Amino acid sequence: MIEERDRKAFLKKILPRVVKATLSGIIIYVAFYFLSSLIPEVLFLGYEQLIFVFTMILIVFTVLHQLSAGTILQFAFSFARALFLIIYFVYALNGGIITATMGTMRFTVDIRVFLAMLVFVNVLGLAKSMFGAINFLSGKEE
Amino acid sequence: MRQAIRALGWATTALWIFVLIFMGTVFYSLANLGVEVGQSEAFPSNEGLTMSLPLLINNTGYYDISELNLTTYVTDRNGTLVSASTTYVPSISSGISIERAHNISISLNEFVPKNLTYLFFNDSVLNVDTFIILKFAQTIYFQMSTNTTMLWGAPLYNFSINEISCNLTDRTLTVPIEFENHSPFDINGTIRLDVYDDENEQIGYGEVTVSATSHSGYEDQIELFVNLSKRTKRGQVHLFIETAMFSLGPIVKEWVAPND
Numbered sequence: 001m002i003e004e005r006d007r008k009a010f011l012k013k014i015l016p017r018v019v020k021a022t023l024s025g026i027i028i029y030v031a032f033y034f035l036s037s038l039i040p041e042v043l044f045l046g047y048e049q050l051i052f053v054f055t056m057i058l059i060v061f062t063v064l065h066q067l068s069a070g071t072i073l074q075f076a077f078s079f080a081r082a083l084f085l086i087i088y089f090v091y092a093l094n095g096g097i098i099t100a101t102m103g104t105m106r107f108t109v110d111i112r113v114f115l116a117m118l119v120f121v122n123v124l125g126l127a128k129s130m131f132g133a134i135n136f137l138s139g140k141e142e
Numbered sequence: 143m144r145q146a147i148r149a150l151g152w153a154t155t156a157l158w159i160f161v162l163i164f165m166g167t168v169f170y171s172l173a174n175l176g177v178e179v180g181q182s183e184a185f186p187s188n189e190g191l192t193m194s195l196p197l198l199i200n201n202t203g204y205y206d207i208s209e210l211n212l213t214t215y216v217t218d219r220n221g222t223l224v225s226a227s228t229t230y231v232p233s234i235s236s237g238i239s240i241e242r243a244h245n246i247s248i249s250l251n252e253f254v255p256k257n258l259t260y261l262f263f264n265d266s267v268l269n270v271d272t273f274i275i276l277k278f279a280q281t282i283y284f285q286m287s288t289n290t291t292m293l294w295g296a297p298l299y300n301f302s303i304n305e306i307s308c309n310l311t312d313r314t315l316t317v318p319i320e321f322e323n324h325s326p327f328d329i330n331g332t333i334r335l336d337v338y339d340d341e342n343e344q345i346g347y348g349e350v351t352v353s354a355t356s357h358s359g360y361e362d363q364i365e366l367f368v369n370l371s372k373r374t375k376r377g378q379v380h381l382f383i384e385t386a387m388f389s390l391g392p393i394v395k396e397w398v399a400p401n402d
Contacts (some may be wrong), residue, residue, distance in 0.1 A: 017299060111282050113281040117157070117164075
């Protein structure tokens with residue numbers, strides 16, 4: 001009887017998280033699917049794999065973050081996601097200087113300002129995760 | 143602490159929205175940027191040849207284009223710079239369309255100091271390197287470069303001074319000249335001939351007008367009166383070509399008088 005009550009409580013606790021995590025994952029996937037269909041294909045040339053990896057890892061982190069809501073792991077996953085995004089953006093955007101060759105044409109795009117914006121946003125995310133974790137732990141202590 | 147976390151959360155969300163909107167609008171603006179390059183036209187100028195490349199840039203995006211710089215470098219097969227031309231547009235505001243002509247000037251007068259004299263006499267292939275640099279939305283620098291070739295038609299193709307004949311009785315030298323004008327412009331000017339004896343003393347002089355239309359041949363026999371002494375049996379003819387576009391010379395050719 002007690003066991004069944006515990007199971008029910010556990011399901012009651014975990015089910016909304018699973019639903020939330022699934023929905024978040026689906027929303028991210030659908031958003032990327034629509035965004036990629038809006039942006040001209042030529043801009044993705046050579047970046048398809050990187051964009052796919054980005055989408056998948058973002059979904060994984062979001063699902064993990066949702067599943068671990070209310071635990072210290074939530075902040076750890078948020079921190080890891082922000083850190084991953086910083087490294088990913090620096091790597092994928094080649095440090096802000098992108099070069100491409102199409103036939104006899106060679107393109108160079110300097111998007112370092114844009115990269116700086118992305119890194120800054122994720123640094124704020126890192127700070128938020130750290131503060132969140134400290135707050136969570138201090139709340140538990142009290 | 144909670145307020146700080148909340149503030150950071152709001153700031154992160156707001157910045158993410160800003161960055162995503164900025165990224166989306168930049169992509170949209172770039173995709174809608176209309177750049178048309180018209181048919182190039184070549185026409186003669188005072189210095190030589192000018193090629194005009196009409197450009198139409200229609201900025202239908204949300205952001206301004208600034209510091210647009212179109213530079214063309216024309217080099218010969220050895221990499222020697224034949225011509226460098228730049229067109230600069232300081233700013234193209236959003237919703238504005240501009241039309242510019244990018245002029246590539248090839249100055250024939252600079253061929254001699256640049257050691258490109260062979261381009262007067264031989265057809266060739268010139269390399270054209272084009273660079274387009276612009277700043278988009280005041281933050282994104284964009285550079286495009288392309289490499290093409292263009293055919294160069296020599297204005298004095300196959301220029302030759304054939305065997306100079308010397309008539310001792312008439313005291314004349316006959317200098318046969320021929321060439322083909324492969325260039326897209328007409329040649330109008332003069333050919334001056336200075337005749338020297340074997341002691342490098344000028345013994346004759348002559349000048350004729352020359353007119354060779356584009357893609358046509360020129361052939362003439364120039365007759366010159368010379369002050370021949372008995373000692374003078376050989377010498378040199380120095381030929382100078384003067385046109386509005388270029389000056390060339392001396393082209394030196396030996397002459398020999400027949401034995402008595």
